[in-house]
Amino acid sequence: MKTSHQRTGEHGPDILIVDTQGGTRPHLALLDDPYLTFCGVETSGPSRTWFGLTGCKRCATSARKIGIAAITDVDGDMCLL
Numbered sequence: 001m002k003t004s005h006q007r008t009g010e011h012g013p014d015i016l017i018v019d020t021q022g023g024t025r026p027h028l029a030l031l032d033d034p035y036l037t038f039c040g041v042e043t044s045g046p047s048r049t050w051f052g053l054t055g056c057k058r059c060a061t062s063a064r065k066i067g068i069a070a071i072t073d074v075d076g077d078m079c080l081l
Contacts, residue, residue, distance in 0.1 A: 013030055013031070013032070013068070014030070014031035014032075015028055015029070015030060015031065015063075015068070015071050016028070016029045016030070016031055016034050016046060017046065017047045017049075017051045017055075017071070017073070017074055018034065018037060018043040018044070018045065018046055018047050019043065019044050019045055019046070019047040019049070020037065020041045020042065020043055020044055021042065021044045023041070023044075024054075025049070025054045025055060025056050026047040026049045026050070026051045026054065026055050026056065027039060027041060027043065027047075027055070027056045027059045028051070028055070028056070028059040028060070028062075028063055028071070029043055037056070037059055038056075038058070038059040038062035038063055039056055039058035039059045039062060047074065048074055049074065050073050050074055050075060050079075051071065051073050051074070051079055052073050052077075052079035052080075055079075060081040063081050064081050068081060069081060
C-alpha cells in the first residue's frame with residue numbers, strides 16, 4: 001500500500017502504484033478501487049517501478065486536481081506529483 005499526502009501535509013487517501021496490461025509505465029489507483037487507474041485504464045496488478053521516474057502524466061495530473069500533491073513511491077521515498 002502506498003500512502004498519499006495532500007497539499008496541506010495531512011494524510012490523504014491510500015494510493016496504489018499499479019501496472020496495466022501491456023503498459024510500460026506505472027499508474028496510480030485508489031486502494032478503494034484498485035482496478036481502475038486515475039486516468040481510466042484497467043489495472044493488472046501492483047507495480048514495482050518507480051512512479052517518480054516513468055509514471056503516467058495523466059494519472060499525476062488527475063491526482064493533483066483532487067488535491068494530492070505527493071505519494072510515497074515504491075522505494076519508500078516521497079514523490080512529488
